[in-house]
Amino acid sequence: MSAVDVPAAISRAHHEEWARIVASLTRRFGDLDIAEEAAAEAFATAVQRWPADGVPPSPGAWLTTTASRKAIDRIRRENKRDDKQKEARLLYDDDPPEPLGAIDDERLRLIFTCCHPALAMETRVALTLRMVAGLTVPEIARAFLVQQTAMEQRITRAKAKIKVARIPYRVPSAEDLPARISGVLAVLFLVFNEGYLATGPDTDPVRHDLTAEAIRLTRLIRTLLPQDGEVAGLLALMVLIEARRVARISATGELVTLDEQDRSTWDAALIAEGHQLVRERLAAEVPPGRYQILAAINAVHTSARNVRATDWSQVVALYDQLVRLDPSPIVALNRAIAVAELDGPEVALAAIDRLEPRLDGYYLYHATRADLLRRLGRGQQSRAAYDAAIGLAGNPAEIAHLTRRRDQLG
Numbered sequence: 001m002s003a004v005d006v007p008a009a010i011s012r013a014h015h016e017e018w019a020r021i022v023a024s025l026t027r028r029f030g031d032l033d034i035a036e037e038a039a040a041e042a043f044a045t046a047v048q049r050w051p052a053d054g055v056p057p058s059p060g061a062w063l064t065t066t067a068s069r070k071a072i073d074r075i076r077r078e079n080k081r082d083d084k085q086k087e088a089r090l091l092y093d094d095d096p097p098e099p100l101g102a103i104d105d106e107r108l109r110l111i112f113t114c115c116h117p118a119l120a121m122e123t124r125v126a127l128t129l130r131m132v133a134g135l136t137v138p139e140i141a142r143a144f145l146v147q148q149t150a151m152e153q154r155i156t157r158a159k160a161k162i163k164v165a166r167i168p169y170r171v172p173s174a175e176d177l178p179a180r181i182s183g184v185l186a187v188l189f190l191v192f193n194e195g196y197l198a199t200g201p202d203t204d205p206v207r208h209d210l211t212a213e214a215i216r217l218t219r220l221i222r223t224l225l226p227q228d229g230e231v232a233g234l235l236a237l238m239v240l241i242e243a244r245r246v247a248r249i250s251a252t253g254e255l256v257t258l259d260e261q262d263r264s265t266w267d268a269a270l271i272a273e274g275h276q277l278v279r280e281r282l283a284a285e286v287p288p289g290r291y292q293i294l295a296a297i298n299a300v301h302t303s304a305r306n307v308r309a310t311d312w313s314q315v316v317a318l319y320d321q322l323v324r325l326d327p328s329p330i331v332a333l334n335r336a337i338a339v340a341e342l343d344g345p346e347v348a349l350a351a352i353d354r355l356e357p358r359l360d361g362y363y364l365y366h367a368t369r370a371d372l373l374r375r376l377g378r379g380q381q382s383r384a385a386y387d388a389a390i391g392l393a394g395n396p397a398e399i400a401h402l403t404r405r406r407d408q409l410g
Helices: 005-029 032-053 059-077 084-091 106-114 121-131 137-144 148-164 177-196 208-224 229-242 268-284 290-303 312-325 329-343 345-353 363-375 379-392 396-407
Strands: none
Touching: 005 032, 005 059, 005 106, 005 208, 032 059, 032 121, 032 148, 106 121, 106 177, 106 208, 121 137, 121 148, 121 177, 137 148, 177 208, 177 229, 208 229, 229 268, 229 290, 268 290, 290 312, 312 329, 329 345, 329 363, 345 363, 363 379, 363 396, 379 396
């Protein structure tokens, strides 16, 4: 393999192996801090050695072995294992992994550990993005709109709390699952969203590794809770969004909005799966939760042959349901976008302007205003709104799209 290919191999290994390595080390050593540091050191060693030695035949195995040695070295340095028998067990990990919970998947156990209810919701999300998804602390800080040092402290405190409280590394028992599942679903949706439109300026605009891992874990959770409507709803929502992935970025790296996408490139199998899940939940005749409503909205969009054929009245009606469950300004913003198609941009703009006190720092608020002002022929105001959106956006594909729209104003 040429030297040019080594960075790509390391990047691919990080995407594919990070969560497995961290989960394996957590099982073996029982310490998230050691697991994360050793995994990071293993990848740093790969950066140093692979250009000269070549990429190993099994990168994941090489990284896991290297990370395990790094972890043992750290434990020895800190004198945490003075018992010779325990040290021998560190060197020879012959015990098979203990199957815990209904599904023996180490990454699933890791996510339930990171999403323990003893942790605040924002902390659960940050810890999961770091430990399971492998995002860097700067990437997570940008996603939360906080300083990097503050995010580092939050993650460090979370790992310490897990250790001190002896939070178990396992999938919860069947009777505990329902109480734990809503927090896990919220985290998985945020992981998916980070992949759907990555916040980092130096990352790919769409991170398929994150969306695929979020979908994989949601499928596992659905195996645990096949009758849970919100699990099915989240899975439907994810696959319906993922179905449009290849159409969302142009050949020049620009975001392609829903109205401009080539719908013939959408993944028909994923759309069929999503529609089937939505129909199953409708047939259950149980009041839907947030994810089920969002999935139904996406089912309407993916049922239309083009944007003009979309049943916008149905979309607005579904958003009306969602507002009653989740009266957040983000939901209100998305509802207004649908209202613009049904009642016109002026009505939608009035609704969006009322959200300014709560959404002034959110780039999609300004991007939506810019588009509505453009449609109303108010070019100068539209340009100012585009400038505000570009200044707040972190995704390069999004910035390229907003810049082109702004420059088309003349």
